[in-house]
Amino acid sequence: MNSTFSALSEPNRLHIVELLREGPLTVGEIANRLGLNQPQTSKHLRVLSDAGLVEVHAVTNRRYYKLRPEPFQEMEVWLDSYRRLWNERFDRLDDYLQEMKRKEGEKK
Template identity: 40%
Template sequence: MARAATTSDAFNAIAEPQRREILALLRAGERPVTDLAQELGMSQPGASKHLRVLREVGLVRVREAGKQRLYGLDARGLRPIHEWVGGFEQFWNESFDRLDTYVQDLKQTQQEE
């Protein structure tokens, strides 16, 4: 099955490590592309391309501030990812519960010996 186009799917967009880094930087607040590029050690055009992809999938918003364009995180776009990952929460909780039961049984066995 072919992958969805990066520009239409948040999962594919965040599969790129530098885009995840951009999102992490934007958690602290809005930043101009030049700051993001410098922080990530990439060219301004490279950062702009990543920001365009993130904007197109709804993970980043942009606003004009004088001559600058400030980019900010739009976490609403992460909801499908959050919901998908959240589906594994029950699996992990049950796994940890079984592990805790096993460890408690081991302790009980050792105390009885």
């Protein structure tokens, strides 16, 4: 959780993550789209990778980076504990959703 926030606290890394919502991208593509230099892009991707936010899939010369769902799921769970701070009205519905998710998890 902490490593997730650390990784996302850097503006360019946050941009990378938001860009990767569209789907897997190459280092060069990321660098181009965001106006970053290649080395810094690789370095940021390294940090994101260490934090488990992205994973690589190498095809020939290129390396495709894409988002890993786990950290986002963790954030979701983490956020759940703050939900009662606001909007009490949806607690029951949220509970239902959480229950569904829990059952889903058990099946695996």
